[in-house]
Amino acid sequence: MTQQRTTSRLILRPPRLDDLASLFAIYGDPATNQFNPSGPLADIHKAEALLDTWLKHWRDKGYGQWTIATVANPDEIIGFGGLDARLYLDTERLNLGYRFAASAWGQGYATELSRAALEYGFAELAVPEVFAVVRPAHMASIKVLEKIGMQLVETLDDVPGQAQSLVYRVGR
Known part of the structure; x- marks a missing residue:
């Protein structure tokens, strides 16, 4: 592992x-x-399954979602994020994603993580x-993606009955 x-x-x-x-x-x-259209994880078993997929991704590909802490407080996990191979319907793409604890919002951590991931x-x-998918109402994440140079390239009909997700892309 890296x-x-x-x-x-x-x-x-x-x-x-x-x-x-x-x-x-x-x-x-x-x-x-x-x-998130699917809402919060309902129980610890769903969290275990998610963690298992991340660990498998690391084993198989040598990279994946990082666990994130601050230099100032290295023992407190504030989020998870990074790059992983993800299906956009039936097309696999390298996806940038993240989720931070609410206590970590508004401090520029998503932008800092995203720049490091790119x-x-x-x-x-x-x-x-690198690609990213974001819900159209999620203005904070849209601003992060645009700040790091990603551009809206298409929409993705990935949530039946809801507005299409926005797909952002940035090239090397």
């Missing part, structure tokens, strides 16, 4: 089994899911492009 990475304020490391409680706290929080993808994975 070594831990740091930015000026963040520690980014591969997830571990002992991250389960933090993952469930963040992904099970209704506040962090207000734009740098990693372009410099170390040598990928030609």
